[in-house]
Amino acid sequence: MIETIDLKKGFGDKTVINGVSATFKSGQCNLIIGTSGSGKTVLMKCLVGLFEPDSGSIIYDKRNFTEMDEHERKQLRQQIGMLFQGSALFDSQTVQQNVMFPLDMFTNLTYKQKCKKVNETLDRVNLKDANRKFPAEISGGMKKRVGIARAIVLQPKFLFCDEPNSGLDPQTSLLIDKLIHEITVEFKITTVINTHDMNSVMEIGDHILYMYQGQKEWEGNNKEIIYNKNQKLNDFIFASEFLKDAKAMRMIEIERGEK
Numbered sequence: 001m002i003e004t005i006d007l008k009k010g011f012g013d014k015t016v017i018n019g020v021s022a023t024f025k026s027g028q029c030n031l032i033i034g035t036s037g038s039g040k041t042v043l044m045k046c047l048v049g050l051f052e053p054d055s056g057s058i059i060y061d062k063r064n065f066t067e068m069d070e071h072e073r074k075q076l077r078q079q080i081g082m083l084f085q086g087s088a089l090f091d092s093q094t095v096q097q098n099v100m101f102p103l104d105m106f107t108n109l110t111y112k113q114k115c116k117k118v119n120e121t122l123d124r125v126n127l128k129d130a131n132r133k134f135p136a137e138i139s140g141g142m143k144k145r146v147g148i149a150r151a152i153v154l155q156p157k158f159l160f161c162d163e164p165n166s167g168l169d170p171q172t173s174l175l176i177d178k179l180i181h182e183i184t185v186e187f188k189i190t191t192v193i194n195t196h197d198m199n200s201v202m203e204i205g206d207h208i209l210y211m212y213q214g215q216k217e218w219e220g221n222n223k224e225i226i227y228n229k230n231q232k233l234n235d236f237i238f239a240s241e242f243l244k245d246a247k248a249m250r251m252i253e254i255e256r257g258e259k
Protein backbone atom coordinates (compact mmCIF):
# COMPACT_ATOMS: atom_id res chain seq x y z
CA MET A 1 0.00 0.00 0.00
CA ILE A 2 1.14 3.53 -0.74
CA GLU A 3 -0.34 6.60 0.92
CA THR A 4 0.20 10.24 0.17
CA ILE A 5 -0.65 12.79 2.83
CA ASP A 6 -1.23 16.41 1.84
CA LEU A 7 1.40 16.18 -0.89
CA LYS A 8 2.50 19.42 -2.50
CA LYS A 9 4.91 20.12 -5.34
CA GLY A 10 5.51 23.23 -7.36
CA PHE A 11 8.00 24.65 -9.81
CA GLY A 12 8.94 28.28 -9.20
CA ASP A 13 5.76 30.01 -8.13
CA LYS A 14 3.52 27.48 -9.92
CA THR A 15 1.84 24.87 -7.71
CA VAL A 16 1.47 21.63 -9.64
CA ILE A 17 0.43 19.17 -6.91
CA ASN A 18 -1.76 20.88 -4.39
CA GLY A 19 -2.39 18.90 -1.24
CA VAL A 20 -3.08 15.40 -2.57
CA SER A 21 -4.00 12.78 0.03
CA ALA A 22 -4.69 9.37 -1.44
CA THR A 23 -4.36 5.66 -0.73
CA PHE A 24 -3.20 3.14 -3.32
CA LYS A 25 -3.99 -0.37 -2.11
CA SER A 26 -2.12 -3.58 -2.91
CA GLY A 27 -3.60 -6.15 -5.28
CA GLN A 28 -5.33 -3.33 -7.13
CA CYS A 29 -4.79 -1.30 -10.26
CA ASN A 30 -4.83 2.32 -9.09
CA LEU A 31 -5.39 4.58 -12.08
CA ILE A 32 -4.52 8.26 -12.17
CA ILE A 33 -6.51 10.15 -14.79
CA GLY A 34 -6.94 13.81 -15.71
CA THR A 35 -6.42 16.29 -18.50
CA SER A 36 -2.97 17.13 -19.84
CA GLY A 37 -1.11 19.24 -17.34
CA SER A 38 -3.27 18.22 -14.35
CA GLY A 39 -0.21 16.84 -12.55
CA LYS A 40 -0.40 13.07 -13.12
CA THR A 41 3.22 12.63 -14.17
CA VAL A 42 4.54 14.96 -11.47
CA LEU A 43 2.55 13.01 -8.87
CA MET A 44 3.95 9.71 -10.11
CA LYS A 45 7.47 11.13 -10.21
CA CYS A 46 7.06 12.23 -6.58
CA LEU A 47 5.87 8.74 -5.66
CA VAL A 48 8.98 7.08 -7.10
CA GLY A 49 11.39 9.72 -5.84
CA LEU A 50 12.27 11.34 -9.17
CA PHE A 51 10.90 14.62 -7.74
CA GLU A 52 11.12 15.70 -4.11
CA PRO A 53 7.76 17.01 -2.86
CA ASP A 54 7.79 20.47 -1.26
CA SER A 55 5.72 19.19 1.65
CA GLY A 56 3.56 16.28 2.73
CA SER A 57 4.41 12.61 3.08
CA ILE A 58 4.59 9.46 0.98
CA ILE A 59 4.20 6.26 2.98
CA TYR A 60 5.16 2.87 1.53
CA ASP A 61 3.69 0.10 3.74
CA LYS A 62 4.02 2.28 6.85
CA ARG A 63 7.57 3.39 5.89
CA ASN A 64 7.87 7.13 5.36
CA PHE A 65 9.55 7.50 1.97
CA THR A 66 9.94 11.25 2.35
CA GLU A 67 12.10 10.75 5.45
CA MET A 68 14.27 7.91 4.12
CA ASP A 69 17.99 8.39 3.51
CA GLU A 70 19.54 7.37 0.18
CA HIS A 71 20.47 3.88 1.43
CA GLU A 72 16.90 3.15 2.58
CA ARG A 73 15.51 4.50 -0.68
CA LYS A 74 17.84 2.27 -2.67
CA GLN A 75 16.54 -0.74 -0.77
CA LEU A 76 12.96 0.30 -1.38
CA ARG A 77 13.65 0.85 -5.10
CA GLN A 78 14.41 -2.85 -5.39
CA GLN A 79 10.75 -3.44 -4.58
CA ILE A 80 9.60 -1.03 -7.27
CA GLY A 81 9.02 -1.99 -10.89
CA MET A 82 8.51 0.61 -13.59
CA LEU A 83 6.98 0.36 -17.02
CA PHE A 84 7.86 3.45 -18.99
CA GLN A 85 6.03 5.05 -21.88
CA GLY A 86 7.14 3.45 -25.14
CA SER A 87 8.61 0.54 -23.11
CA ALA A 88 12.09 2.21 -22.99
CA LEU A 89 13.96 -0.97 -23.91
CA PHE A 90 17.68 -0.97 -24.67
CA ASP A 91 17.70 -1.28 -28.46
CA SER A 92 21.15 -2.80 -28.67
CA GLN A 93 20.28 -5.55 -26.21
CA THR A 94 18.26 -8.71 -26.75
CA VAL A 95 14.96 -9.37 -25.02
CA GLN A 96 16.80 -11.63 -22.58
CA GLN A 97 19.42 -8.99 -21.79
CA ASN A 98 16.72 -6.34 -21.30
CA VAL A 99 14.80 -8.48 -18.82
CA MET A 100 18.00 -9.57 -17.08
CA PHE A 101 19.10 -5.97 -16.51
CA PRO A 102 17.48 -5.50 -13.05
CA LEU A 103 18.87 -8.88 -11.96
CA ASP A 104 22.36 -7.76 -13.04
CA MET A 105 21.89 -4.49 -11.15
CA PHE A 106 20.38 -5.70 -7.91
CA THR A 107 21.21 -9.39 -7.36
CA ASN A 108 24.20 -11.68 -7.04
CA LEU A 109 22.52 -14.56 -8.81
CA THR A 110 24.57 -16.77 -11.12
CA TYR A 111 24.05 -16.46 -14.88
CA LYS A 112 22.17 -19.77 -14.86
CA GLN A 113 19.86 -18.61 -12.05
CA LYS A 114 19.25 -15.32 -13.86
CA CYS A 115 18.39 -17.14 -17.09
CA LYS A 116 15.89 -19.28 -15.19
CA LYS A 117 14.22 -16.22 -13.71
CA VAL A 118 14.15 -14.44 -17.07
CA ASN A 119 12.55 -17.47 -18.73
CA GLU A 120 9.94 -17.85 -15.98
CA THR A 121 9.08 -14.16 -16.25
CA LEU A 122 8.91 -14.18 -20.06
CA ASP A 123 6.64 -17.20 -19.75
CA ARG A 124 4.40 -15.28 -17.35
CA VAL A 125 3.90 -12.49 -19.87
CA ASN A 126 3.26 -15.03 -22.64
CA LEU A 127 6.50 -14.32 -24.46
CA LYS A 128 8.25 -17.58 -25.19
CA ASP A 129 11.08 -18.04 -27.68
CA ALA A 130 11.78 -14.31 -27.94
CA ASN A 131 14.97 -14.31 -25.82
CA ARG A 132 17.37 -13.74 -28.68
CA LYS A 133 15.34 -11.16 -30.54
CA PHE A 134 16.16 -7.45 -30.51
CA PRO A 135 13.48 -4.81 -29.78
CA ALA A 136 13.47 -3.73 -33.44
CA GLU A 137 12.45 -7.26 -34.44
CA ILE A 138 9.29 -7.46 -32.29
CA SER A 139 5.87 -5.74 -32.33
CA GLY A 140 4.77 -2.88 -30.05
CA GLY A 141 2.65 -5.26 -27.98
CA MET A 142 5.57 -7.65 -27.56
CA LYS A 143 7.85 -4.76 -26.57
CA LYS A 144 5.33 -3.82 -23.91
CA ARG A 145 5.38 -7.41 -22.63
CA VAL A 146 9.17 -7.26 -22.46
CA GLY A 147 8.84 -3.98 -20.53
CA ILE A 148 6.41 -5.63 -18.13
CA ALA A 149 8.71 -8.64 -17.75
CA ARG A 150 11.61 -6.32 -16.94
CA ALA A 151 9.43 -4.43 -14.44
CA ILE A 152 8.33 -7.57 -12.58
CA VAL A 153 11.44 -9.78 -12.80
CA LEU A 154 12.50 -8.73 -9.28
CA GLN A 155 8.99 -9.52 -8.01
CA PRO A 156 8.22 -5.96 -7.00
CA LYS A 157 5.68 -5.01 -4.36
CA PHE A 158 4.98 -1.78 -6.21
CA LEU A 159 4.52 -1.29 -9.94
CA PHE A 160 4.32 2.05 -11.75
CA CYS A 161 3.11 2.22 -15.34
CA ASP A 162 3.21 5.46 -17.30
CA GLU A 163 0.70 5.35 -20.16
CA PRO A 164 1.08 1.58 -20.69
CA ASN A 165 -1.14 1.62 -23.79
CA SER A 166 0.46 4.49 -25.66
CA GLY A 167 1.07 3.51 -29.26
CA LEU A 168 -0.91 0.26 -29.07
CA ASP A 169 -4.06 -0.66 -30.97
CA PRO A 170 -7.22 -1.11 -28.85
CA GLN A 171 -7.11 -4.91 -28.95
CA THR A 172 -3.48 -5.13 -27.88
CA SER A 173 -4.14 -2.45 -25.23
CA LEU A 174 -6.83 -4.66 -23.76
CA LEU A 175 -4.46 -7.64 -23.59
CA ILE A 176 -1.76 -5.54 -21.92
CA ASP A 177 -4.29 -4.13 -19.43
CA LYS A 178 -5.50 -7.62 -18.59
CA LEU A 179 -1.93 -8.84 -18.14
CA ILE A 180 -1.07 -5.96 -15.79
CA HIS A 181 -4.27 -6.59 -13.84
CA GLU A 182 -3.66 -10.34 -13.57
CA ILE A 183 -0.10 -9.83 -12.36
CA THR A 184 -1.26 -7.18 -9.88
CA VAL A 185 -3.83 -9.51 -8.33
CA GLU A 186 -1.63 -12.64 -8.51
CA PHE A 187 1.38 -11.08 -6.76
CA LYS A 188 -0.64 -8.59 -4.63
CA ILE A 189 1.27 -5.69 -6.16
CA THR A 190 0.34 -2.07 -5.50
CA THR A 191 0.05 -0.92 -9.11
CA VAL A 192 -0.22 2.75 -10.03
CA ILE A 193 -1.05 3.55 -13.64
CA ASN A 194 -1.04 6.92 -15.33
CA THR A 195 -3.47 6.76 -18.22
CA HIS A 196 -5.56 8.62 -20.76
CA ASP A 197 -7.20 5.41 -21.92
CA MET A 198 -10.88 5.26 -21.00
CA ASN A 199 -11.03 1.57 -21.93
CA SER A 200 -8.45 0.91 -19.22
CA VAL A 201 -10.49 2.96 -16.78
CA MET A 202 -13.52 0.78 -17.45
CA GLU A 203 -11.65 -2.54 -17.63
CA ILE A 204 -9.10 -2.40 -14.82
CA GLY A 205 -10.00 0.68 -12.76
CA ASP A 206 -10.15 -0.94 -9.31
CA HIS A 207 -9.38 2.48 -7.91
CA ILE A 208 -9.41 5.67 -9.96
CA LEU A 209 -8.06 9.02 -8.93
CA TYR A 210 -9.12 11.98 -11.03
CA MET A 211 -6.70 14.88 -10.92
CA TYR A 212 -7.87 18.40 -11.73
CA GLN A 213 -5.43 21.32 -11.64
CA GLY A 214 -3.13 19.54 -9.20
CA GLN A 215 -5.84 18.42 -6.83
CA LYS A 216 -7.63 15.14 -6.25
CA GLU A 217 -11.02 16.06 -7.62
CA TRP A 218 -12.68 12.64 -7.39
CA GLU A 219 -11.87 9.04 -6.53
CA GLY A 220 -13.78 5.82 -6.85
CA ASN A 221 -13.86 2.62 -8.91
CA ASN A 222 -14.92 1.74 -12.45
CA LYS A 223 -18.51 1.13 -11.41
CA GLU A 224 -18.82 4.34 -9.42
CA ILE A 225 -17.35 6.43 -12.23
CA ILE A 226 -20.35 5.60 -14.39
CA TYR A 227 -22.79 7.03 -11.86
CA ASN A 228 -20.61 9.85 -10.56
CA LYS A 229 -22.16 13.27 -10.31
CA ASN A 230 -18.96 15.29 -10.47
CA GLN A 231 -19.39 17.77 -13.29
CA LYS A 232 -15.66 18.24 -13.97
CA LEU A 233 -15.07 14.49 -14.11
CA ASN A 234 -18.05 13.95 -16.39
CA ASP A 235 -16.92 16.77 -18.68
CA PHE A 236 -13.54 15.02 -18.85
CA ILE A 237 -14.57 11.41 -19.39
CA PHE A 238 -17.62 11.93 -21.49
CA ALA A 239 -16.18 14.62 -23.72
CA SER A 240 -16.79 12.52 -26.81
CA GLU A 241 -20.06 11.24 -28.25
CA PHE A 242 -18.53 7.77 -28.36
CA LEU A 243 -17.89 7.78 -24.62
CA LYS A 244 -21.36 9.10 -23.93
CA ASP A 245 -22.74 6.12 -25.86
CA ALA A 246 -20.34 3.81 -24.04
CA LYS A 247 -21.60 5.16 -20.73
CA ALA A 248 -25.21 4.59 -21.76
CA MET A 249 -24.41 1.02 -22.84
CA ARG A 250 -22.44 0.36 -19.71
CA MET A 251 -25.30 1.55 -17.52
CA ILE A 252 -27.67 -0.78 -19.32
CA GLU A 253 -25.19 -3.67 -18.78
CA ILE A 254 -24.86 -2.86 -15.09
CA GLU A 255 -28.62 -2.59 -14.67
CA ARG A 256 -28.99 -5.98 -16.33
CA GLY A 257 -26.31 -7.32 -13.97
CA GLU A 258 -24.02 -8.35 -16.83
CA LYS A 259 -20.86 -6.98 -15.30
Ligand SMILES: Nc1ncnc2c1ncn2[C@@H]1O[C@H](COP(=O)(O)OP(=O)(O)OP(=O)(O)O)[C@@H](O)[C@H]1O
Nearest residue numbers: 011016034035036037038039040041042043196211
Ligand atom coordinates in the same frame (compact mmCIF):
# COMPACT_ATOMS: atom_id res chain seq x y z
N1 LIG B 1 10.38 19.72 -14.46
C1 LIG B 1 9.39 20.63 -14.54
N2 LIG B 1 9.64 21.94 -14.41
C2 LIG B 1 8.66 22.85 -14.44
N3 LIG B 1 7.36 22.56 -14.64
C3 LIG B 1 7.04 21.26 -14.79
C4 LIG B 1 8.03 20.23 -14.74
N4 LIG B 1 7.39 19.02 -14.91
C5 LIG B 1 6.09 19.31 -15.07
N5 LIG B 1 5.87 20.64 -14.98
C6 LIG B 1 4.56 21.30 -15.10
O1 LIG B 1 3.67 20.68 -14.22
C7 LIG B 1 2.35 20.65 -14.78
C8 LIG B 1 1.81 19.25 -14.70
O2 LIG B 1 2.56 18.44 -15.61
P1 LIG B 1 2.37 16.87 -15.72
O3 LIG B 1 3.42 16.39 -16.66
O4 LIG B 1 2.33 16.24 -14.37
O5 LIG B 1 0.95 16.76 -16.40
P2 LIG B 1 0.18 15.45 -16.83
O6 LIG B 1 -1.13 15.48 -16.12
O7 LIG B 1 1.01 14.25 -16.63
O8 LIG B 1 -0.03 15.73 -18.37
P3 LIG B 1 0.01 14.72 -19.64
O9 LIG B 1 -1.28 13.97 -19.55
O10 LIG B 1 0.05 15.64 -20.78
O11 LIG B 1 1.21 13.85 -19.50
C9 LIG B 1 2.48 21.20 -16.19
O12 LIG B 1 2.03 22.52 -16.19
C10 LIG B 1 3.95 21.12 -16.48
O13 LIG B 1 4.35 22.14 -17.34
